[in-house]
Amino acid sequence: MNPSAAIRPLVAAAVTTALVTAVSYGAPRDYAGTAVGLVFLAATWWLVLRRDEAVIRAHGLSLGGLLEPAPLSARRLAADGARALAWTLLLGAIIFPAFWLGYRLWWSPTRPFHFRLAAEPFDEIVAQLLVVAIPEEAFFRGYLQSALDRAFPPRLRVLGAAVGPGLLIAAVIFAIGHVLTIRHPARLAVFFPALVFGWLRARTGGVGAPALFHAACNLLSVTLARGYGLAP
Known part of the structure; x- marks a missing residue:
């Protein structure tokens, strides 16, 4: 364990969170989400992606080779994409029914669920993946959790994964950042x-x-928010 090694990633997280918060309030409302995503990507590029492929891989940021400075392998990209999809489907099957029940109990909607697509469903899917999920995961799980794991090596195994304080600290900072942008x-x-x-x-x-x-x-x-009439 090397607590001093956590100083740099924690400072980077504090600076990035401050920039994201400022951008979320300062950018025009229609572009705030995109601006926030760009800040996360810029921070991840500066901290990791501008370096060699060994560093990128060590931070889990290869994305099937898309983000590595090396020739792209279609086979590797397809394999990594299929694996990500398989994990998403598996966890979705386990977690989403419970989440749906919890959503109903928490928000107590006054009408039954009625499935409604977004006005532009393709745009919504692309935005959630490219503007929100990838930038946030690249920074919090790619850079921050990886850096904190080096400072506090994972010693606990949970369902086949070695986890430690880095996971918890990154999750806390992730939550703090979300409440700062929307209070x-x-x-x-x-x-x-x-x-x-x-x-x-x-x-x-x-x-x-x-x-x-x-x-x-x-x-x-x-x-769910659309289906229960809690959002347009």
């Missing part, structure tokens, strides 16, 4: 899915599966 206590609840995202990062060795599952969680949330 509502309910935003702190993202701490719990962040634990799953962090476990997926540890279990699969990359951020592809966490990013895809993260996007699926967000899509489920907005679909």
Whole structure:
């Protein structure tokens, strides 16, 4: 254990969170989400992605080779994508029914669920994956959790994944960042899915599966909100 090695990633997380918070309030409302995603990507590029492929792989940021400075292998990309999809489907089958029940109990909707697509469903899916999930997972699970794991080596095995304080600290900072951008206590609840995202990062060795599952969680949330008439 080397607590001093945690100083740099914690400072990077504090600076990035401050920038994201400022951008979320300062950017035009229609572009705030995109601006926040760009800040996370820029921070991840500066901290990891501008370095060689060994560093990128060590942070789980290869995404099937897409983010490595090396020739792209279609086979590797397809294999990594299939694995991420398989994990998303498996965890979705286990977690989403319970989440749906919890959603009903928490929000107590006054009407039955009625499935409604977004006005632009393709745009919604792409936005959740490319603008929200990948930038956030790249920073929090790719850079931050990986860096904290080096400072506090994981010593506990949970369902085949080696986890430690780095997962918890990254999840806490993730939740704090969410409540700073939208000041509502309910935003702190993202701490719990962040634990799953962090476990997926540890279990699969990359951020592809966490990013895809993260996007699926967000899509489920907005679909439930529309279906119960709690959001347009």
